[in-house]
Amino acid sequence: MDNFGTDGDSDIYLQGINISAFNMTTQLSSGSNTTDSAPFAEPRPLYGFIIWFSFGIIGNCTAVAILLQNRNKHKWKVFYKLVLLLALSDFTAQMVTLPIMFSAYRNSNILEKERLLCIIMSTTTIVTSLMSVLFVCLMSIDRVVASWCPIFYRNKLTSCHVVIAVTLVIVMSFCVGILPLLGINKHQVQRERTWCFVDIQPKEKHDRAFLILSASIGISAVLSMLILNGMVIYRLCQRYRKAQQPQNRRISRIPRVSSGVKNIQNIVFLMMIMTIFISSWIPVIIRFLYNAIDGSEVDHELDTNAVAMTVMHQVLNPWIYIIMQDCLFSRCLEYARKHSKRGSIFHRILEDSETKRMDTGFEFDTEQREIASRK
Structure with a gap:
């Protein structure tokens, strides 16, 4: 009788372990849809x-x-x-x-x-x-x-x-x-648990x-x-x-x-x-x-x-x-012109820009003189 009772208790104990293990597995698998399967990182x-x-x-x-x-x-x-x-x-x-x-x-x-x-x-x-x-x-x-x-x-x-x-x-x-x-x-939480992105x-x-x-x-x-x-x-x-x-x-x-x-x-x-x-x-x-x-x-x-x-x-x-x-870009161009050879693209850019300003000023002065002469 003692042996039989012991065997019965052990069977019940083992069944309880199996049921608990089954429940844990079910909970983990159900939660895996919303969590990241990648290992945790600091x-x-x-x-x-x-x-x-x-x-x-x-x-x-x-x-x-x-x-x-x-x-x-x-x-x-x-x-x-x-x-x-x-x-x-x-x-x-x-x-x-x-x-x-x-x-x-x-x-x-x-x-x-x-x-x-x-x-x-x-x-x-x-x-x-x-x-x-x-x-x-x-x-x-x-x-x-x-x-x-x-x-x-x-x-x-x-x-x-x-x-x-x-x-x-x-x-x-x-x-x-x-x-x-x-x-x-799918969108998922990444390893650091601080940001989300797609499954990489x-x-x-x-x-x-x-x-x-x-x-x-x-x-x-x-x-x-x-x-x-x-x-x-x-x-x-x-x-x-x-x-x-x-x-x-x-x-x-x-x-x-x-x-x-x-x-x-x-x-x-x-x-x-x-x-x-x-x-x-x-x-x-x-x-x-x-x-x-x-x-x-x-x-x-x-x-x-x-x-x-x-x-x-x-x-x-x-x-x-x-x-x-x-303002900053013009200074960079001026610096590049000073430290580059004559005839480089930096010289051409700035020389063209200066020529444009001079020609524009010349035309403006000419126009003012014509207006004054008409008066």
């Missing part, structure tokens, strides 16, 4: 994000303020409208994601419990990043049309064309941003398609910027060579002909922004393509760093515009 210091995002917010606000202050000077031409949209897009991304990130630092489980916050943060990051890239591409297209087809640019390009192009950029960015909500990839290491084919699509857009944008800016620089150099020819030297002094200083300024601005985009997007493009095509070796650290670098352009873009203001 969050990065909060003060670094505060400094970084403060730097970006101040830069974007300053850039917008400068654009509004100089509106009578640039008259809201297409290029400056796109610069404003770029600054507003970057500013929106920071203002949406920053409070959510601070909340996640205070409560590491908030993004797992409040699924809506995770979706908003991830979608905003995707949409604004794509909008920034595509706005820079539009800026490059604007410079190409202005340099290669100036008559069409002045007479045919209207605000309606700009509205259509900007609308297409916004619609395309939102269409890509909502794909994870439609079942193509997907297993399903339709989830990998999102990474391929994002990488394709990034590659197309980078190549387009390189080609378009190269075309503008080639056209600008071609004009300078033509203007330096003896038969065209007199014509090039007419004040109506642009000296090219503003074009050079816009090109340098585009090149600097393009450099930041390439340095911030190439790592994530490589990781996206690798994980989508192969994905046999998982490297959480590389993937996390690559995605984090894509936010870099949203912070640095406005500061490039601030640095590229007329």
Whole structure:
């Protein structure tokens, strides 16, 4: 009887263990839909994000303020409208994601419990990043049309064309941003539990398609910027060579002909922004393509760093515009002319600019004398 009772108690005990184990397994599997399967990682210091995002917010606000202050000077031409949209897009991304990130630092489980916050943060990051890239591409297209087809640019390009192009950029960015909500990839909490993004290491084919699509857009944008800016620089150099020819030297002094200083300024601005985009997007493009095509070796650290670098352009873009203001840019050109050989492009730019001012002043004096003689 004792043995029988002991065996019965042991059977009941084992059944209890099995039931408890089954319940634990069920709870874990049910919770895996809303949590990140990647291993936990220690969050990065909060003060670094505060400094970084403060730097970006101040830069974007300053850039917008400068654009509004100089509106009578640039008259809201297409290029400056796109610069404003770029600054507003970057500013929106920071203002949406920053409070959510601070909340996640205070409560590491908030993004797992409040699924809506995770979706908003991830979608905003995707949409604004794509909008920034595509706005820079539009800026490059604007410079190409202005340099290669100036008559069409002045007479045919209207605000309606700009509205259509900007609308297409916004619609395309939102269409890509909502794909994870439609079942193509998914939003998930990342390893630090302080930010959300899509699944960077997907297993399903339709989830990998999102990474391929994002990488394709990034590659197309980078190549387009390189080609378009190269075309503008080639056209600008071609004009300078033509203007330096003896038969065209007199014509090039007419004040109506642009000296090219503003074009050079816009090109340098585009090149600097393009450099930041390439340095911030190439790592994530490589990781996206690798994980989508192969994905046999998982490297959480590389993937996390690559995605984090894509936010870099949203912070640095406005500061490039601030640095590229007329007074500072003119000083940089003057410094380059002093430290370069005679006949270099810096000498030509500034000499053309000075000639334009002298000729404009001469014509103004002549006009005043004619008016006085008539009186």
